[in-house]
Amino acid sequence: MRWTLPTTQVPEAWFNVVPQLPEPLQPPLHPATREPIGPQDLAPLFPMALIGQEVSAAPWIDIPGPVLDVLRLWRPTPLVRARRLEQALDTPARIYFKDESVSPAGSHKPNTAVPQAFYNHAEGVMRLATETGAGQWGSALAFACALFGLQCKVYMVRASYQQKPYRRVMMETWGGEVVPSPVDQPDHPGSLGTAISDAVRDAATRDDTHYALGSVLNHVLLHQTVIGLEAREQLQLAGEERPDLIVGCCGGGSNLGGLALPFVPDPKVELLAAEPSSCPTLTEGRFDYDFGDTAGMTPLLAMYSLGHDFIPPSIHAGGLRYHGDAPIISLLVRSGRMRAVAHPQTAVFEAAVQFARTQGTIPAPETAHAIRATIDAAVQAREAGRERVILFGYSGHGLLDLQAYDDFLAGRLAGT
Numbered sequence: 383m384r385w386t387l388p389t390t391q392v393p394e395a396w397f398n399v400v401p402q403l404p405e406p407l408q409p410p411l412h413p414a415t416r417e418p419i420g421p422q423d424l425a426p427l428f429p430m431a432l433i434g435q436e437v438s439a440a441p442w443i444d445i446p447g448p449v450l451d452v453l454r455l456w457r458p459t460p461l462v463r464a465r466r467l468e469q470a471l472d473t474p475a476r477i478y479f480k481d482e483s484v485s486p487a488g489s490h491k492p493n494t495a496v497p498q499a500f501y502n503h504a505e506g507v508m509r510l511a512t513e514t515g516a517g518q519w520g521s522a523l524a525f526a527c528a529l530f531g532l533q534c535k536v537y538m539v540r541a542s543y544q545q546k547p548y549r550r551v552m553m554e555t556w557g558g559e560v561v562p563s564p565v566d567q568p569d570h571p572g573s574l575g576t577a578i579s580d581a582v583r584d585a586a587t588r589d590d591t592h593y594a595l596g597s598v599l600n601h602v603l604l605h606q607t608v609i610g611l612e613a614r615e616q617l618q619l620a621g622e623e624r625p626d627l628i629v630g631c632c633g634g635g636s637n638l639g640g641l642a643l644p645f646v647p648d649p650k651v652e653l654l655a656a657e658p659s660s661c662p663t664l665t666e667g668r669f670d671y672d673f674g675d676t677a678g679m680t681p682l683l684a685m686y687s688l689g690h691d692f693i694p695p696s697i698h699a700g701g702l703r704y705h706g707d708a709p710i711i712s713l714l715v716r717s718g719r720m721r722a723v724a725h726p727q728t729a730v731f732e733a734a735v736q737f738a739r740t741q742g743t744i745p746a747p748e749t750a751h752a753i754r755a756t757i758d759a760a761v762q763a764r765e766a767g768r769e770r771v772i773l774f775g776y777s778g779h780g781l782l783d784l785q786a787y788d789d790f791l792a793g794r795l796a797g798t
């Protein structure tokens with residue numbers, strides 16, 4: 383019921399989907415001139431190696447040895463068959479999940495935090511600045527910076543800084559410095575938009591500092607493809623030719639992309655994005671150029687967006703509260719290669735609790751969106767009397783999100 387690989391089988395190259403996409407990606411535009419941006423526009427924020435990966439058309443990109451050495455602290459991650467969930471649903475579907483919750487930070491995010499810290503360190507950068515909402519990305523980056531000897535400054539959305547101290551403690555344990563954002567308005571609860579502005583300003587005004595982003599960009603999705611590459615090997619070990627359906631929760635698109643992109647060239651594999659109905663970027667957003675942040679400082683990206691000034695309600699799945707989506711994921715949805723569904727948060731927590739009461743582990747609220755969509759697909763398979771192989775991404779554990787479970791169990795959770 384559980385397939386593991388030896389540490390020697392961490393993939394040694396990332397899979398680049400760009401040459402296999404159904405249409406070419408549209409380039410990012412400069413926020414002022416609306417002309418395509420060049421490497422020099424990004425150089426104050428990112429190391430050249432990552433800028434190169436952002437625009438690369440090479441089918442595979444080698445993973446540097448020091449990055450592999452760190453990934454091997456927890457990779458390859460297990461592939462697990464959710465047999466008890468299948469039995470509870472009485473479904474002929476076979477449900478597998480790829481368990482990214484076993485990383486030190488408890489999610490898939492270290493898969494990109496580690497190479498980002500490595501490439502910055504290799505180009506002589508001493509310090510990284512970033513934003514974090516609930517703290518999952520900030521903790522992944524603080525961990526990665528500790529391993530490469532970089533300083534890490536995290537601008538944390540003030541409301542989370544005050545209400546969710548344990549992620550902050552993780553970041554500080556790894557040596558990160560955490561401050562509430564917005565830094566100049568102590569009474570403002572903050573948002574991802576204000577925190578991005580604080581982090582970008584920090585990086586742009588200091589010579590020793592770069593900026594790091596935990597999702598959305600092409601190089602982030604590239605780094606996450608270790609998930610899907612390992613899963614493909616493990617499914618073979620489990621005796622499956624291929625998954626019929628891949629499901630992932632989608633905030634900026636990195637865990638979904640990491641699992642799904644290696645399967646894009648196989649038209650027999652269906653791809654499904656699960657998002658919250660209160661932040662329905664792919665299902666109700668508009669495909670157009672938009673800013674990545676609220677203040678309009680970042681380049682314009684061609685993506686599905688709810689508008690860069692959209693403020694989503696404060697649902698518990700903080701990692702899914704983003705107005706836009708990765709350009710790669712957006713293109714796959716627009717071209718019809720990937721589908722998207724949206725679920726209200728009570729339905730999502732019902733799925734999370736059903737999973738916990740059958741399989742045991744308590745998923746992150748973000749992950750529970752993928753579980754909701756998986757359960758729905760397994761029930762449809764039962765109704766159609768159809769055997770199907772469903773693979774979903776278990777992007778993180780929920781052990782630091784127990785307040786959300788408490789709210790759900792006590793009936794205090796808003797329905798949407």
Ligand SMILES: *Cc1c(COP(=O)(O)O)cnc(C)c1O
Pocket residue numbers: 489490491518519596597598631632633634635636637638701702746748749777778779
């Ligand atoms: C950040 C996060 C997400 C959402 O980000 P993506 O880039 O869409 O993957 C999902 N699940 C977990 C556990 C996260 O920490």
